Amino acid sequence: MTNIAQSGIARTGPDGLSIHTSGDARKRLARRYAAERRFRRLGLGAVLLAMGFLLLLLSTVVGKAIPAFTYTYAVLPLDLAGDKINHDDPLRSNFDAIVKAAIAEALPFAAGRKQRRAARGLISSGAAVILRDMVADDRALIGAPRAIGLPVSDTLDLYFKQLTAPRRSREPQGSATPSATSDKIHIAVEDGVIGSDEQFGRDAPSHLVFINGGVVKITGADGEGLQGDVLVPLQSTVPAAQGDWRLVTINQAESARKISDREIAYAEILNGMGLIERRFNAIFFTRGASREPEMAGVWGAVVGSFFTMLVTLALSFPLGVASAVYLEEVAPKNRWTQLIEVNINNLAAVPSIVFGLLGLAVFLNFFGLPRSAPVAGGMVLALMTLPTIIIASRAALGAVPPSIREGALGIGASRMQTVFHHVLPLAMPGILTGTILGVARALGETAPLLMIGMVAFIVDIPGGALQPATVLPVQIYMWADFPEPGFQQKTAAAILVLLGFLVVMNAFAVVMRRRFERRW
């Protein structure tokens, strides 16, 4: 018996304790428990990391997108009654000249060529178009001078949103006395406002002094004060007390940014006059694509996406449900139906761009469908969504218990009557859920649409499924490539719109699944 005991059944350690209670065993156990805890934490960490990625993704997009939902407008008094209005046909009026005149009135000192150009550059080059559209909507605007908000240029908008030209404003010690009101002047200030070792010029940070209603760009500093060029004429040469003048330092060199010191000075003067307003960015939600960031809107792409999804749904839903009904309810189980099944499962795994190749070769080149039109795009996406819908529909049909079919057949219904009167209605919630998920995926798809020319630059808002259009994801793809910084915000905002649609569709699918889910 001792033999058996020693050979392992009730083995004891060298210290006479059981192997489960010896010090070594305790250490081993502690190690194993530690490994257990480590593993568990690792798993939790992985889940949290994945959720963190999602949070980071969403916060990046939302953070970038929020500025794009508002836009900076300059409210200028426009002369909508004068000789620039064509009273016979108001839409043919010279709106550009009206805008120019309004700018000139607001900034009367901007008289030279250079100054006029800078002043004109403050307002979007599309302002005249917007004004014309406003008049087209409401002819009553014509006939009296009116203050109307016009969008500023995209760089100025970024400037007011603090997204370009980082700057710091301070009110230095002591008073300041300008020597003149225009051209090159000298401002007597206490020593040390700007260090004498400071660099000046186009490649160094800019310093602007706002004093006596004017703006001076500092070009040099010495022990007695500052030298500078007047950008906006001063109203007087009286000394400005401490607190009545301020120094704005723009840390980015003028050559490294898109907005010049002169434009900043003019913009700040307009802002001081209370003419600058931040408003809801209606342009973004009502207009089509544009090369100018301030004129670019997402509406054209939304409408294009709508038509494309309409075509996709109209084709893939009936086709998908019909094939699912055939395969699940009608077809005999033979080689032929097996071939179809394998095909469908394989199609579900084909990369989406391959469907684009198919669409290019068949729909565009063979059948000659119009390029960039929602019909072609919708057909390609319908083929892509089809396997998803078929698989979901078959699962839903399969979940309907056989007793329903047997009951219907038992009281004399034909096979078709059984399917269409009893099985299909019961499976409908599941089928619809699968369809919504499939269409949501199609809504976010870019690659196949690139293949059939839906990347075209289309300004007009499409009026039907046969007209050239672009869709939201492709618009995002295009905007993401544009170099203007204004488009970065637009891209993020368009992504937010797209994600909004996707979330609504998915939430709808989830709610429907919950509401109609039936356990047999």
Place this chain on the structure above:
Amino acid sequence: MASTYLALLIGFALAAYFAGARRAVALSAGNPASLHSRPAYHGFYAAILATAPGFAVLIGWWLFGGRVLDRIVGARFQVLLSAMSGPQQQAFIRDARNLAGGIVYGEPTPEKEAAAALYRSLFASTDIVLGLILAALAALGLVLALRTITARRRTRHFVERFVRGVLIACSVVAILTTIGIVLSLIFESLRFFQKVPFLDFLFGTHWSPQSAFVGAGGDGEIDAGVFGAVPLFAGTLLITLIAMLVATPIGLLAAIYLSDYASSKFRAVAKPVLEILAGVPTVVYGFFAALSVAPVIRRLGDGMGLSVSSESALAAGLVMGIMIIPFVSSLSDDIINSVPQALRDGSAGLGATKSETIRKVVLPAALPGIVSAMLLAVSRAVGELAAFALGLVLFCMTLALNVIALGVVARYRERYD
């Protein structure tokens, strides 16, 4: 015009339905039981006979009519077209057709105006002919239907056979799609390989297809040397590798945690959140990569004294990895859940901790499934990276990966009952 005809046909189908149903009711002479099929089936019978041929003609015309007209116009302008290159001919025809439809690009030449005028007259005459054909077919069908409807006519059988045919036709679309994909890939690839030798493509080390077509639109010489696929494959492999390095551990660990450790409340929140990650479109990830990840990596690289391109494979791979985390985790989750509880209970009975059970029992049992899940994830990653000139190679690659994945599963699947 085609949409008008479509609406008219649908309206006519409704009218035929009511006419057929009424005819059946009239034939029953107040005793509905004397009919073989219910009146509705007689209505469907009449509607099918009256409009199904019309719908077929309309669809056929819609698919092929444009090509026929293009041929006619091409034949009329043969002298002009024969002086042009292939793409120019296509552009001429397309512009003329668009011009006739009212879409003007640029300044149309007089020849294009003439072709557009021809198109317009053709459109007008074919519309009339099409309308006449549709009307004749509909009238004939309706007369035939109303004449053949009798009380004993088995219209339900007819309608059900018709519906069955429609169902079969719908399910054949899946096969047609596959055939279409394979054929279009083969033909496009053959055309491509006529211009670019196959070996140059497969083993060439220079990829810049944009520079190949200097005289865009023309039939100019194509520099075959810039279609080397090696850089593309190397890039794809590198990015996929990085993506899998990110996605495999995170996705697998997340799946294990969610299936074996998490409380049901936590799971109810975490699973949909992971699924949102899967629902975010690829473009959004691209934007995220370019805007957030690439600059961070670049700064990190600069900090370590390395110069990192702002379009690095590392950034692309990382974001791609994030993108396929939910894919890996949901597939692994299914597979881990399918390992029978008895194996876990046995392991726990022997005194193993939960993590030991998972590492030494569950994972080995689930391994083939997990491997195939990873391969599927790779095939999705490769698919997303697709460059279009590589369609066939891509299709073959994903198909091969799918087949391998299925093979692995079939070979190593252990059945527990």
